[in-house]
Amino acid sequence: MSAQELLTVTAQDGSAVGHDPKLSSEGLLHCYRTMLTVRAFDDVCLKLQRSGRIGFSIPNKGVEACQVGAASALEKTDWIFPSYRDFGMALYHGVTPTEMMHNMFGNDRDTARGRQMPVHFSFDKPIRFVSISSPLGTQIPQAVGAAYAMKLRGEKHVALASFGDGSTSTLGFHSGLNFAGVWKAPVVFLCQNNGYAISCPTDEQTASESFAIKAKAYGMPGVRVDGNDLLAMRQVTAEAVARARRGDGPTLIEAVTFRMGGHSTSDDPTRYVPKELVESWAKKDPVARFERFLEKQKLWTKEQGEALYAAAVEQVTAAVKEAEGTPPPKLESIFTDVFATVPQHLRRQGQAAFELAARKGDAGAGDGKFPL
């Protein structure tokens, strides 16, 4: 492994000669099903957005192996500081499509009670998938702080900070990697280089010969890995995690991949991505490559794959039904969770809002006064 050469384990034909994925057949299939669920979630959400039932979504097509391969190297006691294009990591560890769909609809059962845009998930079990914000790179030094706490308490956990190529230009990338190097913090930095930061290509993001090589200046190893190869992602992340658990400090992983869709449902990538580039990456689809690998292990047939995808769509569709049928948050939710207790001025503002809503006849069920 090095900061320049690209590590691949699975060839395009699915062969992984001499490689031990250190996963049971069921473990491999769990990875596969998770990637299909990410894809099903994307497909369903795109339709929901196009038909106006949700406002926004973030597509993941092309980067599923990055998310799932990396997540498969973590334990439930580890922490994930994700970007908004990482929810496959949550799914892998057992967060359900229904929990996620409550967020997409911003309803009363959404963790954030509809306060955030869709795809800004927060889960604290079965794994810590830390609340996502929209500013970029801010989660990077936070992961380092969480890792410092683990180290101070003598725990053998790690924090994984995930971000895209654009985030390497932020303050948080520099401060996070710098602090982690100095503190030898048990953290893994996963840079998913998917080619574009919204519309800005990587060669306009940095003049560095790679993202991985930036690790050198922070005193940590940098690794470049084929992000469309689930087994390579798993191997590289597992090595970085093991290094962190041993107390040897952080690693920067650059996963080279490609975002096959837009940045979000509000984006039209045909305005800035050359068609030939999309076509060349389409041939390297991470799900198809993993299918060819599974096929060689006699764990996959086309029919089984189609059935599993259909099952994933069914599961996500059931989640939609449940989430769409859940009422919106109560008016009170605007004013709670700002502080641990509702202070005087917010109580007064909330009370005024309740009274106005009641007077105008647009108060919802349960909108009345603070139950405090």
Add this chain to the structure above:
Amino acid sequence: MATLTMVQAVNDALKVAMRRDKGVLVFGEDVGPKGGVFLATEGLTKEFGKERCFDTPLSEDGIVGAAIGMALNGLKPVAEIQFQDFIFPAFDQIVSEAAKFRYRSGGQYTVPMVIRTPYGGGIRGGLYHSQSGEAYFCHTPGLKVVIPSTPEDAKGLLLASIEDPDPVLFMEPKALYRTTKADVPEGYYTTPLSTLRTARTGKDVTVFCYGAMVPVCMKAAEQAAEKGIECLVVDLRTLMPLDEEGVLEAARQTGRVVIVHEAPRFCGFGGEISAIIAENIIEYMEAPVARVTGFDTPFPNTLEHHYMPDARRVLDAIEHVHGY
């Protein structure tokens, strides 16, 4: 009781907190063996080790970002930003992250942390060692803003801030760090946040102030008393969340209000106090509200004594509202 300066009281509070709770950590630029540029953290590394009190790389964004991660994961970080003027690289972490975690995660993730930072003028610090940026932060829902004006309050409010379940920006008036010594209770005690302190009672004019402006206002109040004007001087102590009821009660008592801060006037905290009074108790007011503030200019060096409100300017405002 011990007799301490404000900076000694801050140091004492940190020691008491660190002895009480192993999860309390102190870090920032030069806070380790040197003890901080103002010596607020003197002796902490020696007593608690460099795992719990340490120097960080020179990055305010990193200091606050890492503190957030520590707080998310069960520690009680007390981060120091060496001068409030240098806090702005961390603005995103404070405003977009620390202040919003509870809200955006429905309480799943919370950030109980303190950012201590010396603020304000009076030390010939010019543009970048003198500013009072409290209004930027009071405008951020989810963040508490606390400013002490006495050694006893510095300790009690800092301990209350460390105990608080939400992020607190603790702004220390560096001009008062060593100006006076006062009795400070020993050991652990807290001064509740969001409570006002009546620094002086009076029936004629109410003066609202905080931080380094409190002794200025007390001096002006003494001079006013010599002229037969009795001032009620209110030390706000916690700007956010503000004890609005307490402010209104104090304003009602005299019907004449002067608000003093060294930060620039436009969109300053005094504007909010004035608006709260106007919205709620205008019928009790005998005179228009007067503000005595820094000017809407950058903070000057050589002429800082003209920029910062002094007793002369405050007294002038007191006489004006009294005679209206």
